[in-house]
Amino acid sequence: MEKGLVSIDRWDEGSQAYFLTHLHADHSKGLSSNWSRGTLFCSSTTAKLLLSKFPTFNVSLIRVLQIGITQILLLRSPTSGSDVRLLVTPIDAHHCPGAVMYLFRGEFGFLLHTGDFRWEMMNERAVVARRTLMDALDGHKLDDLYLDNTYCHPSFSFPTREVASQQVIDIINSNPCHEIVIGICTLGKEDLLLHISLALGIKICVWPERLKTMHLLGFIHNFTTNTSLTRVRAVPRQSLTHETLALLNTLHPTIGILPSGVPWRTSFVEEDQTALNGKIQPENCMHIPPKKINPFIYSVRYSDHSCFLEIHEFVKLVRPLNVTGSVPSSSFYTNPEYYFGHLCGDDQFWDAACREFRNELVENFEGGQSDHILLCQKCFRWKMKTESRRKCIGSRCRKGRVHAIRRRQFGAKIAHYEESGALF
Numbered sequence: 001m002e003k004g005l006v007s008i009d010r011w012d013e014g015s016q017a018y019f020l021t022h023l024h025a026d027h028s029k030g031l032s033s034n035w036s037r038g039t040l041f042c043s044s045t046t047a048k049l050l051l052s053k054f055p056t057f058n059v060s061l062i063r064v065l066q067i068g069i070t071q072i073l074l075l076r077s078p079t080s081g082s083d084v085r086l087l088v089t090p091i092d093a094h095h096c097p098g099a100v101m102y103l104f105r106g107e108f109g110f111l112l113h114t115g116d117f118r119w120e121m122m123n124e125r126a127v128v129a130r131r132t133l134m135d136a137l138d139g140h141k142l143d144d145l146y147l148d149n150t151y152c153h154p155s156f157s158f159p160t161r162e163v164a165s166q167q168v169i170d171i172i173n174s175n176p177c178h179e180i181v182i183g184i185c186t187l188g189k190e191d192l193l194l195h196i197s198l199a200l201g202i203k204i205c206v207w208p209e210r211l212k213t214m215h216l217l218g219f220i221h222n223f224t225t226n227t228s229l230t231r232v233r234a235v236p237r238q239s240l241t242h243e244t245l246a247l248l249n250t251l252h253p254t255i256g257i258l259p260s261g262v263p264w265r266t267s268f269v270e271e272d273q274t275a276l277n278g279k280i281q282p283e284n285c286m287h288i289p290p291k292k293i294n295p296f297i298y299s300v301r302y303s304d305h306s307c308f309l310e311i312h313e314f315v316k317l318v319r320p321l322n323v324t325g326s327v328p329s330s331s332f333y334t335n336p337e338y339y340f341g342h343l344c345g346d347d348q349f350w351d352a353a354c355r356e357f358r359n360e361l362v363e364n365f366e367g368g369q370s371d372h373i374l375l376c377q378k379c380f381r382w383k384m385k386t387e388s389r390r391k392c393i394g395s396r397c398r399k400g401r402v403h404a405i406r407r408r409q410f411g412a413k414i415a416h417y418e419e420s421g422a423l424f
């Protein structure tokens with residue numbers, strides 16, 4: 001997409017339209033009550049939260065987009081001055097309240113910016129999001145994917161939020177005489193708190209600013225600021241430390257719970273190796289138990305970001321030509337191309353799951369030359385078994401593929417040949 005048309009979660013560059021995926025601080029840094037650069041597009045929930053955070057924000061600059069509904073934008077090319085027609089579809093990102101992904105369509109092709117997202121395919125909301133995305137793509141390839149790569153590393157595996165919520169409830173139930181403090185941020189984990197409230201039939205105590213947010217989001221009856229009404233409290237995450245818990249335990253037995261995708265005190269090298277050995281499977285992730293990281297605090301793998309396997313499933317679904325990580329500041333930053341390059345670009349011709357290759361001999365009718373290929377027994381996709389092609393596959397070289405397709409179009413025929421070991 002041409003520069004100067006739209007900005008997504010970036011507020012310091014000149015654009016004609018600005019898109020906010022959600023209101024977490026790392027995506028809205030630069031926004032303020034004085035915003036005047038241009039029209040800001042966001043979901044209706046994010047608009048409510050934005051106006052609560054910045055009460056004097058110029059409302060006339062906010063355009064609310066309905067999730068799943070495509071809108072047309074008419075912009076002007078900064079270079080040619082010609083009209084630019086852009087279609088944008090917001091898709092539920094299932095991250096925090098109001099979070100959406102944006103799918104853009106135009107002369108440049110299809111571009112998807114996920115913002116932050118959780119892709120739990122067993123979840124009803126993700127199923128709807130998947131349908132919305134596939135309908136909007138309408139069989140077209142995704143040209144550019146800007147991906148939430150927060151946990152784009154095999155060491156990041158965790159259960160669904162439903163499973164993690166039950167783990168939190170089990171911890172609370174197994175400590176019936178303890179006060180419970182749960183560390184959360186200013187936005188997110190609402191579903192977890194609500195789940196605890198409904199499952200245990202209690203109110204959850206939150207700090208005043210958080211109660212305001214809960215009411216804004218429509219959670220009126222399950223939260224309170226009165227500590228005497230409940231033994232479960234949500235506190236700002238940064239205040240839940242070993243020192244705080246040690247102090248609280250001098251007054252009353254207290255357990256701390258940190259819901260997060262970050263694997264506290266885990267050996268990355270060890271887990272990475274496990275993943276590379278193919279041992280991390282969805283069913284195994286479901287059983288990752290909470291970890292007691294010190295005498296007072298449990299870490300539960302409750303994450304609003306996708307785990308590695310979910311990111312993999314997502315990239316496999318959309319098969320973009322190009323993929324870029326949207327979280328360069330992550331301390332665990334990994335370029336998504338490193339793990340998912342084989343699902344992207346022109347090499348999406350080769351299906352990663354498609355590896356049951358048999359050696360076949362190809363005869364070119366025109367040139368009389370023969371060549372060996374590896375033909376998949378399942379889907380009949382094929383790849384050239386030559387030294388040059390081997391190199392090309394490694395570097396995602398377009399030329400090799402073009403030559404292969406041309407050869408096929410020119411009337412190559414496949415003759416049966418002896419089976420031999422696959423290259424991959």
Ligand SMILES: [Zn+2]
Pocket residue numbers: 022024095096116
């Ligand atoms: Zn976020």
